[in-house]
Amino acid sequence: MTSYDVAVLGLGAMGAAAAWRAAARGASVIGFEQFTSAHARGSSHGGSRIFRKTVFEGIDYVPVVGRAERLWAQLEQESGATVFRRSGGLCIGAADGELVRDAMRCADEGDVEIELLDADALAARYPQFAVAPGDVGVLEPGAGVLDPEGCIRAELDLAKTAGAELWFETRVTGLRYDEDGVRISVGEETITARRAIIATGAWFTDLVPELELPLRVQRSPLVWFAGADHAAYGPERFPTFIWESGELDGWGIPDVDGRGVKVGAGGSARKPWLEHASDNDYPIGPRDTDPVQAFVRRAFPGLDPVPVAATPCMNSKSPDGDFLIGVPAAAPSLVLAGGFSGHGFKHSAAVGDIAVDLALDGASEIGLGRFSPDRFLGTA
Ligand SMILES: Cc1cc2nc3c(=O)[nH]c(=O)nc-3n(C[C@H](O)[C@H](O)[C@H](O)COP(=O)(O)OP(=O)(O)OC[C@H]3O[C@@H](n4cnc5c(N)ncnc54)[C@H](O)[C@@H]3O)c2cc1C
Numbered sequence: 094m095t096s097y098d099v100a101v102l103g104l105g106a107m108g109a110a111a112a113w114r115a116a117a118r119g120a121s122v123i124g125f126e127q128f129t130s131a132h133a134r135g136s137s138h139g140g141s142r143i144f145r146k147t148v149f150e151g152i153d154y155v156p157v158v159g160r161a162e163r164l165w166a167q168l169e170q171e172s173g174a175t176v177f178r179r180s181g182g183l184c185i186g187a188a189d190g191e192l193v194r195d196a197m198r199c200a201d202e203g204d205v206e207i208e209l210l211d212a213d214a215l216a217a218r219y220p221q222f223a224v225a226p227g228d229v230g231v232l233e234p235g236a237g238v239l240d241p242e243g244c245i246r247a248e249l250d251l252a253k254t255a256g257a258e259l260w261f262e263t264r265v266t267g268l269r270y271d272e273d274g275v276r277i278s279v280g281e282e283t284i285t286a287r288r289a290i291i292a293t294g295a296w297f298t299d300l301v302p303e304l305e306l307p308l309r310v311q312r313s314p315l316v317w318f319a320g321a322d323h324a325a326y327g328p329e330r331f332p333t334f335i336w337e338s339g340e341l342d343g344w345g346i347p348d349v350d351g352r353g354v355k356v357g358a359g360g361s362a363r364k365p366w367l368e369h370a371s372d373n374d375y376p377i378g379p380r381d382t383d384p385v386q387a388f389v390r391r392a393f394p395g396l397d398p399v400p401v402a403a404t405p406c407m408n409s410k411s412p413d414g415d416f417l418i419g420v421p422a423a424a425p426s427l428v429l430a431g432g433f434s435g436h437g438f439k440h441s442a443a444v445g446d447i448a449v450d451l452a453l454d455g456a457s458e459i460g461l462g463r464f465s466p467d468r469f470l471g472t473a
Contacts, residue, residue: 095284096274096285096286097120097122097123097287098115098120098121098122098286099115099289099449099453100122100124100275100284100288100290101115101122101125101290101292102124102265102277102289102292103127103291103292104125105294106244106292106294106433106441106444107292107294107430107433107448108292108443109244109245109292109441110164110248110442110443110446111290111292111445111446111449112124112248112249112252113252113445114255115252115257115290115411116133116251116257118455120449122252122257122258123257123258123260123284124249124259125279126259126261127262127264127265127296130246131246132243133404135407136407136409137242137294137438138241138406139241139355140238140242140349140415141241141346141350142235142439143236143335143346143439144162144236144237144238144333144438145182145235145236145439146159146199146203146231146235147184147196147200147205148199148203149196149198149199151199152203153462153463154199154440155202155203157204157440157443157444157447157459158203158439158443159443160459161439161440164442164443165239165244165442168244168251168442169247174243175238177237177238178237178238178240178384179235179236179242179328180236180237180238180331180332181233181234182232182233182236182294182332182335183215183231183333184230184231184336185220185222185224185230185334185336185337185338186336186337186338187227190462191337192335196231197209200231204271205233206234206235207234209232210229211229212227212387213288215228218232218415219331219332219354221320221330221393222392223391223393225339225341232332236333237328238328238333238346238347238349239438240349244438244441248442260279263279264279265279265300266280267300268289270426271426272425272426274288274426275426275427277360287426287452288427288428289428290428291429292445292448294409295325295407295408295409297409297431297432299372300368301427301429303423303461304423304424305396306411306417306429306431306466307411307469308410308411309366310366310372310373310409311364311366311408312365312405312406313357313406313407313435314357314385316357316381316382316385316399316400316402316403317354317355317402318353318354318393318396318401319353320354320397326347326354327347327348328348331348335359341392342360345357352401354396356389357385358387359388359468361384365380367407370407370409373405373407374405377404377405386399388413406434409431410432410434411434413468415434416428416433416434416440416464417464417465418429418447418448418464418466419464419466420451421467421470424472428448428452447459
């Protein structure tokens with residue numbers, strides 16, 4: 094029976110990156126995806142994701158996003174695809190609010206170029222935004238938009254070219270492991286590997302129920318809006334944004350593909366929790382779009398608050414909002430890469446690479462303490 098160095102379970106954002114990086118390092122790689130390449134049933138579809146280095150989620154994310162930035166450039170160079178468009182990115186909120194404070198701190202500690210705009214400067218530079226008096230904006234000129242499907246396709250193409258075996262429309266149905274390796278069940282077949290990288294996104298707990306990871310799945314829609322002046326919302330004139338100011342709580346991405354501005358409501362929108370990822374197959378309804386429309390109505394007078402398109406998406410959320418990246422003490426042949434909690438895509442090229450560090454070398458240069466799965470397993 095052929096045995097592989099690395100098996101990658103799930104070929105979405107994290108798994109596609111892991112397959113690319115493992116194959117590029119000369120490992121023998123097999124990857125499994127239950128659906129097609131760059132499908133629209135998980136967490137990584139919809140044509141755009143924000144890339145920003147002001148990772149206000151915490152300073153431990155700075156080296157991860159730094160490695161990701163280098164890998165996105167390398168991906169473009171090696172594949173010939175354009176996956177990133179610079180638009181600038183704003184964090185908007187009260188000058189002494191958490192978002193602005195954390196964005197500034199991260200820019201300072203991570204040496205990220207930023208510009209602080211007061212309400213007048215914001216209104217002058219970006220008249221599309223109805224900024225409240227007293228709000229400020231942290232502008233990161235180097236931020237922009239990643240094309241998630243384009244990234245995943247390019248990574249999988251490069252993985253294949255480097256010799257990875259990738260099985261699509263193939264659901265992994267079982268996983269057994271000990272310290273020497275893993276046995277993966279795919280229907281009647283069993284495949285063995287020295288290490289498995291688990292990158293199954295919103296399905297994360299299915300294959301490792303015995304670890305009892307406290308990950309939950311949250312439905313989160315992607316909703317697009319348009320205005321009469323289309324040019325005002327393209328990436329040349331409209332930045333990505335995260336906005337947390339009183340009742341204004343949302344995020345958005347410029348119109349990169351003619352579909353309109355993509356907007357989402359923030360944490361206050363009380364998005365529904367799902368029993369299981371497979372429950373996210375019901376159509377978009379008012380519970381999805383009402384909070385986003387309310388935000389757009391207040392924040393963007395030039396956009397029609399009736400959406401032009403909407404589609405469901407979902408996130409795998411950890412209780413503390415931080416990622417799970419690491420080898421659990423209880424399962425030394427597994428590398429877990431899950432719980433990306435709504436802010437994972439920008440990091441995904443690096444997460445795949447770090448997972449490969451762990452699978453092939455047993456360690457990574459990136460500090461992973463904050464992301465250790467063992468923090469939920471009683472062995473941290
Ligand atoms: C509405 C929304 C907006 C977002 N915006 C941003 C943003 O602007 N910037 C940002 O950085 N992040 C953003 N995110 C977060 C980011 O998109 C996710 O963190 C990231 O895409 C998660 O990637 P993943 O690889 O974990 O999951 P996925 O990409 O869903 O990959 C998991 C894969 O595993 C496969 N799989 C599962 N089980 C099996 C099995 N048993 N056998 C075989 N295959 C299996 C699935 O089919 C899937 O393809 C957003 C998320 C949402 C929902």
